[in-house]
Amino acid sequence: MAGSPTARRRRLSIELKKLRETNGSTCAQVGAALDWSGSKVNRMETGSGRVQPSDIDALCRFYETSDELREFLKTLARQAKTRGWWQVHGSGVPEWFSIYIGLEQDASTVRQHQCELVPGLMQTEAYARELHTCGKYMSPEDIERAVRVRLERQTMLTRAGGPDCWFVLSEAALRRVVGDRPLMRAQLEYLLDVVEHPGVTLQVLTFDAGTSPAVGPFTILGFPDPEDLDVVYRDGITDAMYLEGEPHVREYTHAFDQLRAAALSPRRTVEFVKKVVKEYAQ
Secondary structure (H helix, E strand, O other), X not given: OOOOHHHHHHHHHHHHHHHHHHHOOOHHHHHHHOOOOHHHHHHHHHOOOOOOHHHHHHHHHHHOOOHHHHHHHHHHHXXXXXXXXXXXHHHHOOHHHHHHHHHHHHOOEEEEEEOOOOOHHHOOHHHHHHHXXXXXXXXXXXXXXXXXXXXXXXXXXXXXXXXXXXXXXXXHHHHOOOOOHHHHXXXXXXXXXXXXXXXXXXXEEOHHHOOOOOOOOEEEEEOOOOOOOOEEEEEOOOOEEEXXXXXXXXXXXXXXXXXXXXXXXXXXXXXXXXXXXXXXXX
């Protein structure tokens, strides 16, 4: 069973939708049979509404499920109400990003393309703090909370059973000076340390690699349970987009594979990053 509250809520939604579709009913039909609105059933299946254990009892009676499945779903509903470690930081983690962290914590694979910035999972404390400070829309307290969360997220790279992470990074992210040159030198030296971990692969897409099949950053999260479908994540300044449909995942996976093919090999990437580190030292 997936571990974070976010993943449990998502798994519960998937299971409830599967039950309804197997039953051959619409949300409106299920709602009418249980004296609910069809929108309530829809919210349960999209994860946008709380699901009580009593709701599970009613649905399982309607769908005539086994006792074992009913108890499994009720356990998911109860555990989905718990708080993740990152949520104690309050406004330092916006709600739209809190969802991503919850999914990331349970991912078995992380494939990420970044155009302008070093990926959050590979940032130094100084680099992360500079990024949050330059926006000038967060209080000093929230900046510190956000930085602590970012650093805590990075422990997934070294924990036992952590995800397999593959990053394709534009050369622009290495060249764009965040803070100052000493800060960037330290950041790139840290990149070289991170890629020593067996579960981390880094490739740089150089300026002369040609036209990129992707015009913006994105992340594809994969999960160990085949019932939990891959998720494509794209974020902005104030919100994020989550794409779960098979066509979306297929196209982004194809784009990521094209990026990997066009980028420097992992070995040549290390040589390239070392070269840029020397440039920052001059």
